[in-house]
Amino acid sequence: NAGVTQTPKFQVLKTGQSMTLQCAQDMNHNSMYWYRQDPGMGLRLIYYSASEGTTDKGEVPNGYNVSRLNKREFSLRLESAAPSQTSVYFCASSADSGYTFGSGTRLTVV
Amino acid sequence: QKEVEQNSGPLSVPEGAIASLNCTYSDRVSQSFFWYRQYSGKSPELIMSIYSNGDKEDGRFTAQLNKASQYVSLLIRDSQPSDSATYLCALVHASGGSYIPTFGRGTSLIVHP
Numbered sequence: 001n002a003g004v005t006q007t008p009k010f011q012v013l014k015t016g017q018s019m020t021l022q023c024a025q026d027m028n029h030n031s032m033y034w035y036r037q038d039p040g041m042g043l044r045l046i047y048y049s050a051s052e053g054t055t056d057k058g059e060v061p062n063g064y065n066v067s068r069l070n071k072r073e074f075s076l077r078l079e080s081a082a083p084s085q086t087s088v089y090f091c092a093s094s095a096d097s098g099y100t101f102g103s104g105t106r107l108t109v110v
Numbered sequence: 111q112k113e114v115e116q117n118s119g120p121l122s123v124p125e126g127a128i129a130s131l132n133c134t135y136s137d138r139v140s141q142s143f144f145w146y147r148q149y150s151g152k153s154p155e156l157i158m159s160i161y162s163n164g165d166k167e168d169g170r171f172t173a174q175l176n177k178a179s180q181y182v183s184l185l186i187r188d189s190q191p192s193d194s195a196t197y198l199c200a201l202v203h204a205s206g207g208s209y210i211p212t213f214g215r216g217t218s219l220i221v222h223p
Contacts, residue, residue, distance in 0.1 A: 041215065098159050102153060103153050
């Protein structure tokens with residue numbers, strides 16, 4: 001029972017490079033989310049997907065794009081990474097009883 | 111913007127004591143409330159959910175919700191050093207058919223032997 005799986009766990013990018021963070025859940029949840037967590041800032045919602053085929057912006061969407069590939073997978077793309085995007089990124093999925101988080105991706109942009 | 115406020119702490123309590131963590135929120139429409147625990151370098155994990163006014167108990171944890179006063183709290187009885195972590199309060203509100211969780215910044219709890 002894997003829950004929510006995120007890859008990679010760690011990544012270092014140079015400014016301007018692009019990358020995609022992958023997320024997959026095996027709990028048959030409709031809703032999926034991408035958060036970033038910075039020291040002192042808590043969890044901030046980047047994008048969410050209420051169901052397969054739909055995506056919406058959250059609190060801090062600038063510089064990111066997402067794809068809900070199917071019900072299981074929700075990816076986050078950084079087209080041109082900036083140092084301000086250095087953060088820990090969490091993917092989550094939800095049922096009525098709460099939200100389950102992946103183990104996170106620690107991203108550093110130099 | 112849904113605001114969720116938590117005292118960042120740290121809250122320091124001795125082993126065996128009751129730890130009381132509080133959270134206030136600004137909107138009256140939110141229906142669901144959650145408490146998460148996050149150990150350093152790890153992902154948040156769900157402790158409890160609460161949906162209606164009053165108390166909800168689960169083992170050593172009790173969640174309290176007061177919608178009229180717009181606060182939710184978490185009590186941890188018989189605190190253990192293993193409870194030392196950051197505790198995140200979250201509320202969920204409906205928006206355009208979706209349910210959007212908003213998290214507070216968390217309260218750091220230290221339980222000392």
